[in-house]
Amino acid sequence: MRSHSSLFLLSFLLIDRSYPLSVDITTPKNSTCDAIFSNNATELSTCGPQGWTSEPNGRGTWDIMWSCCFTMFLCSWSSLCVNVPGPKDTPWQIFRRKVYLTALALLGPEFIFQIALSQWESARQSVADFKGSGIEWWTMTHAFYADMGGFVLKARDSEPFPINAKQLHYLIMKEYVQVPKIDERLIADKNKVDGMLRLITLCQTLWFIVSIVGRAWLQLAITTGELTTAAFIVSSVATTICWYNKPADVYTSEVVETETTIEQIMADAGDIAKRPYHHTPLDFVSRKEWPWSLYWSNWVNILRKMNIVIYLQRRPIDRFQVTVVSEPSSLGYGIFLLLTVIYASVFVCGWNYSFPTDAEKYLWRTSSTAVLVCAFLFWGTGYFAFSLYPTRLQPLLEGRKREKVVDEERPLPNPTWAPFKEQAKRICDRIRNNSVDRDPDLTVPLKAILPIYVIGVVYCHARTYIFIEDILQLRSLPASAYSTVDWIGFWPHV
Numbered sequence: 364m365r366s367h368s369s370l371f372l373l374s375f376l377l378i379d380r381s382y383p384l385s386v387d388i389t390t391p392k393n394s395t396c397d398a399i400f401s402n403n404a405t406e407l408s409t410c411g412p413q414g415w416t417s418e419p420n421g422r423g424t425w426d427i428m429w430s431c432c433f434t435m436f437l438c439s440w441s442s443l444c445v446n447v448p449g450p451k452d453t454p455w456q457i458f459r460r461k462v463y464l465t466a467l468a469l470l471g472p473e474f475i476f477q478i479a480l481s482q483w484e485s486a487r488q489s490v491a492d493f494k495g496s497g498i499e500w501w502t503m504t505h506a507f508y509a510d511m512g513g514f515v516l517k518a519r520d521s522e523p524f525p526i527n528a529k530q531l532h533y534l535i536m537k538e539y540v541q542v543p544k545i546d547e548r549l550i551a552d553k554n555k556v557d558g559m560l561r562l563i564t565l566c567q568t569l570w571f572i573v574s575i576v577g578r579a580w581l582q583l584a585i586t587t588g589e590l591t592t593a594a595f596i597v598s599s600v601a602t603t604i605c606w607y608n609k610p611a612d613v614y615t616s617e618v619v620e621t622e623t624t625i626e627q628i629m630a631d632a633g634d635i636a637k638r639p640y641h642h643t644p645l646d647f648v649s650r651k652e653w654p655w656s657l658y659w660s661n662w663v664n665i666l667r668k669m670n671i672v673i674y675l676q677r678r679p680i681d682r683f684q685v686t687v688v689s690e691p692s693s694l695g696y697g698i699f700l701l702l703t704v705i706y707a708s709v710f711v712c713g714w715n716y717s718f719p720t721d722a723e724k725y726l727w728r729t730s731s732t733a734v735l736v737c738a739f740l741f742w743g744t745g746y747f748a749f750s751l752y753p754t755r756l757q758p759l760l761e762g763r764k765r766e767k768v769v770d771e772e773r774p775l776p777n778p779t780w781a782p783f784k785e786q787a788k789r790i791c792d793r794i795r796n797n798s799v800d801r802d803p804d805l806t807v808p809l810k811a812i813l814p815i816y817v818i819g820v821v822y823c824h825a826r827t828y829i830f831i832e833d834i835l836q837l838r839s840l841p842a843s844a845y846s847t848v849d850w851i852g853f854w855p856h857v
Contacts, residue, residue: 412717412839422847424837431588431833434571438599439468441564442475444609447512447525447616449681457614464685470826472598473703473738477655479605481688484695485510486608489528496532498542507609508550512683514543515616520624521644524679525616529649537631539623555612568596577848584844587713587727588833594709601702641802643679650804653690654745657807658815664797700742707735710829718832719839727832733825740818748811 416423443464448457468475486506493501508514509528516534517523526534534540575593578585621628625644629636632647640646663686691699710731718724794813796806 412719413842413845414838414840416840416845422845424840424845427586427588427837427844430571430574431586431592434567434592435469435595436465437560437564437567438595439465439472439475441560442599442603442606443468444479444511444606444611444685446683446685447613450616451681467686468599472595472602473699473706476598476602476605476702477699478686478688479602480695480699481691482507482510482609483605484691485528485689489532492529492532496536498535502547503608504547504550504610505545507606508545508613510683511609511613511685513550513610513613513616514619516540516645517618517620518623518625518628520626522679522681523618524643524681525683526619526643526645527649527683530643530645531619533645533648534619534621534628537628539628540619540621543617543619545617550610550613553613553615554610555614568600572596574848581846581848582843583846583848584717584841585713586833586840586844587716587829587836590709590713590716591829591833594706597709598702598706639800639802640678641804642683649689651690652804654749654811656688656690657805658745658812659686659688660805661797661807661812662819664799667799668797696742700738703738704735707731707738710734716836717841718836723832723835726828730825730828730832733821734829737818737822737825741815744811744814744818748808748814752810 418424418426440461443461445457445461445464448460464475486503489506489509490501490503493506506528509526509531512525512527514526514531515523516526516530531540531543535542571589571592575585575589577583578589629644629647636644636647638647641650710727713731714728716724716727718727791809795809796802798805
């Protein structure tokens with residue numbers, strides 16, 4: 364089915380499309396522009412705005428919508444590399460999971476890039492750990508395969524569960540398991556990436572980029588929808604680079620057997636393994652919560668209570684969720700922040716674009732600025748709440764704790780407020796930790812989560828308006844928006 368769909372899409376690339384050899388187009392009868400179009404930006408600027416435009420002699424409104432939507436979908440769908448599914452997952456569940464990730468990529472492509480960057484850093488560290496232990500043949504492909512659930516540990520006293528690269532390295536170093544001998548070619552054989560789909564995506568992306576550059580060079584109008592698509596391409600290219608060595612659509616795992624019981628492995632680890640585990644009994648090896656993972660868990664639990672996402676109640680889990688993100692290094696922080704700034708800055712490029720009304724223009728400026736500012740506020744809030752605040756105000760916090768102990772020994776000056784204070788405390792506790800089992804490791808300080816709620820709401824509203832304006836702007840575009848760049852029409856595209 365995948366090959367048929369790829370051939371169908373490829374057929375579009377082979378269609379002989381007839382494009383004009385200049386940027387001249389015929390103006391529709393309802394247009395206020397009676398001038399003849401040319402490459403001269405001055406002539407084009409004298410033409411009035413146009414509404415829905417057909418495409419016989421140039422590009423029309425439908426062409427603009429189709430190229431933007433199709434390019435964004437290709438970038439979102441083809442760049443995804445989902446993890447190995449559980450043994451009992453149905454094809455429908457696997458497909459639905461990828462649709463969810465595609466929707467996330469459309470709503471926030473920078474979040475998908477963060478996931479890919481985190482997995483790339485984890486794989487890179489895994490290669491260093493294995494090679495440092497004398498396992499020289501361990502590659503980035505092996506590391507990605509392990510982190511996506513490619514290895515399943517089978518012990519006598521437990522159901523099989525997936526182990527990541529760090530956990531596998533721990534088991535090997537403790538001599539609980541043998542080094543799994545899996546050739547990189549075998550992993551490549553499991554890899555079901557659709558090469559034709561990626562080729563089509565590459566051609567479409569290059570055509571779109573050249574089109575945007577050409578329009579800017581010829582001073583032709585660029586729509587906000589095309590600007591949004593360009594931002595998607597920036598994030599998608601970065602995501603694809605990070606996941607270059609990650610296998611895609613792998614459905615089977617390699618079983619790693621151990622003669623040692625899970626109980627014995629945890630007993631040998633000592634106190635660190637005595638706490639209840641969240642995903643698998645080997646959580647003590649690699650689990651480390653950080654601000655972003657706490658935020659994400661909190662948001663997912665909100666969506667779970669709204670019945671938008673399904674909570675994995677099975678323990679140990681039978682698959683790794685692709686949205687689980689480990690803390691990046693300082694380099695990773697810098698790369699992500701740089702990419703996020705570039706991505707958000709693309710929207711700011713439409714600052715002086717032509718909009719149907721002044722209100723829409725100012726809303727676009729506000730929304731594009733909000734997306735850029737939120738990128739800094741997301742990370743700034745985490746740094747303040749988890750690093751700066753505890754470090755700089757630690758003596759003051761300890762003093763407050765001592766005063767609180769003394770105050771609790773005194774009778775309340777007004778017992779009437781006691782029930783309200785208890786109710787407020789319970790509400791705050793539920794906001795701090797809304798996990799199903801009240802996992803203490805998932806507790807978020809109020810000074811972190813409350814600002815993040817506000818920032819998240821502002822960000823979602825800004826992104827929503829950008830999508831809405833991409834459509835609304837089409838009702839009144841500059842005439843030059845329908846002019847074509849003659850020398851890109853011969854590039855294969857859909």
